[in-house]
Amino acid sequence: MEVASAMLLVFFIALHLHTGQASPASLKVGLKETPSMLVFGDSTVDPGNNNKLRTSAKANFSPYGMNFYGGQPTGRFCDGRLATDILADKLGIAKSIPAFLDKNLTLEEARSGVSFASASSGYDESTATNSKVLPFSKQIEYLRHYKLHLRKMVGPSEAEKMLNTAIFIVSAGSNDLMKIAIAKQSTNVSIPNYKSYLITSMVKYIKDMHRLGGRRFALVGVPPVGCLPIVRTLSGADKCVDALNDLADSFNSQLIAQLGVLKKSLGVKTAYLDVFTVMREAAKYPEKFGLIESSKGCCGTGMIEVGESCKGQSTCKDPSKYMFWDAVHPTEKMYQIIINNVTMGLYRDILN
Numbered sequence: 001m002e003v004a005s006a007m008l009l010v011f012f013i014a015l016h017l018h019t020g021q022a023s024p025a026s027l028k029v030g031l032k033e034t035p036s037m038l039v040f041g042d043s044t045v046d047p048g049n050n051n052k053l054r055t056s057a058k059a060n061f062s063p064y065g066m067n068f069y070g071g072q073p074t075g076r077f078c079d080g081r082l083a084t085d086i087l088a089d090k091l092g093i094a095k096s097i098p099a100f101l102d103k104n105l106t107l108e109e110a111r112s113g114v115s116f117a118s119a120s121s122g123y124d125e126s127t128a129t130n131s132k133v134l135p136f137s138k139q140i141e142y143l144r145h146y147k148l149h150l151r152k153m154v155g156p157s158e159a160e161k162m163l164n165t166a167i168f169i170v171s172a173g174s175n176d177l178m179k180i181a182i183a184k185q186s187t188n189v190s191i192p193n194y195k196s197y198l199i200t201s202m203v204k205y206i207k208d209m210h211r212l213g214g215r216r217f218a219l220v221g222v223p224p225v226g227c228l229p230i231v232r233t234l235s236g237a238d239k240c241v242d243a244l245n246d247l248a249d250s251f252n253s254q255l256i257a258q259l260g261v262l263k264k265s266l267g268v269k270t271a272y273l274d275v276f277t278v279m280r281e282a283a284k285y286p287e288k289f290g291l292i293e294s295s296k297g298c299c300g301t302g303m304i305e306v307g308e309s310c311k312g313q314s315t316c317k318d319p320s321k322y323m324f325w326d327a328v329h330p331t332e333k334m335y336q337i338i339i340n341n342v343t344m345g346l347y348r349d350i351l352n
């Protein structure tokens with residue numbers, strides 16, 4: 001029981017962008033016009049929207065943020081920047097992507113990009129509502145508000161153009177898969193049916209974003225959830241849980257297939273950001289990526305702490321040698337590795 005509730009506490013992650021060692025030096029200047037970035041999903045891409053909500057899925061306290069600008073916690077489930085912050089910086093969009101619900105957010109900042117994401121959310125609305133966080137429907141409603149602000153600021157046709165060129169990043173699914181993996185032990189939920197349900201929801205949300213002007217979509221696959229330190233701990237085996245990784249892998253295959261369908265039917269640009277492969281590789285061979293620890297997180301014992309239970313805990317000496325910051329979420333270092341791995345694909349598929 002404790003185990004299950006600890007697992008449900010797991011907010012999530014999801015970003016996985018590709019790699020790429022040497023990102024082309026010309027990347028910043030390679031873009032004719034700097035697009036904006038609009039972000040949806042879970043804790044992998046939430047810069048602090050949950051700070052404003054009555055939820056326990058928060059990270060706006062130390063040691064979170066120790067390597068962020070100014071060394072301050074912001075609500076990001078990371079020691080430093082999230083993958084979307086790193087990518088926005090790399091593309092010359094902004095130094096970081098702020099939370100839509102941040103009261104200090106200026107229109108000028110929001111113009112270059114904003115995140116509507118909410119830790120603990122998922123493609124299944126009830127994943128989010130159970131944790132009292134923003135479901136996708138709410139994230140999209142906020143996109144509608146954002147568009148209204150934009151229209152007031154720059155006029156309707158310019159606002160439409162900005163949405164047409166914006167990079168929409170969607171990173172979710174892990175919390176849903178974790179939820180169903182736990183529930184399976186006590187109910188008869190059919191996993192294939194649930195996966196289809198998640199994919200159908202994803203398709204619906206992309207269509208909603210398309211109706212609001214989105215034309216360039218980057219979908220982040222789910223990570224190898226069986227390798228999360230908390231999952232390893234709770235399973236009692238000192239290794240990745242293959243069954244969960246297989247579930248994540250098959251979910252990603254369906255995601256890719258539906259993304260292909262959406263690309264054709266909507267006539268939009270799409271990119272699939274494969275974080276699964278590079279994360280599974282890093283979990284197996286951390287040294288290949290300059291890491292020394294991939295089985296536990298840097299916060300506390302690294303075996304179970306995430307969010308509230310990481311609050312005020314001591315940390316490992318050097319988070320840049322760790323794959324995971326807490327028992328669920330990657331370090332900024334891992335996010336950099338991921339971005340290096342996926343940027344070329346993103347550039348090829350939607351930024352050209």
Ligand SMILES: *[C@@H]1O[C@H](CO)[C@@H](O)[C@H](O)[C@H]1NC(C)=O
Pocket residue numbers: 018019020021277278281340341342344
């Ligand atoms: C991304 O990482 C995977 C796994 O390590 C590797 O096989 C692939 O070549 C990398 N891709 C790029 C563009 O670096």
Ligand SMILES: *[C@@H]1O[C@H](CO)[C@@H](O)[C@H](O)[C@H]1NC(C)=O
Pocket residue numbers: 102103104
């Ligand atoms: C908002 O700005 C005020 C005044 O500059 C500052 O004191 C406060 O810490 C800021 N809040 C956030 C969440 O950044």
Ligand SMILES: *[C@@H]1O[C@H](CO)[C@@H](O)[C@H](O)[C@H]1NC(C)=O
Pocket residue numbers: 186187188
């Ligand atoms: C689960 O499925 C089994 C076999 O089909 C059935 O006997 C049982 O009543 C089901 N349990 C629930 C909770 O639906």
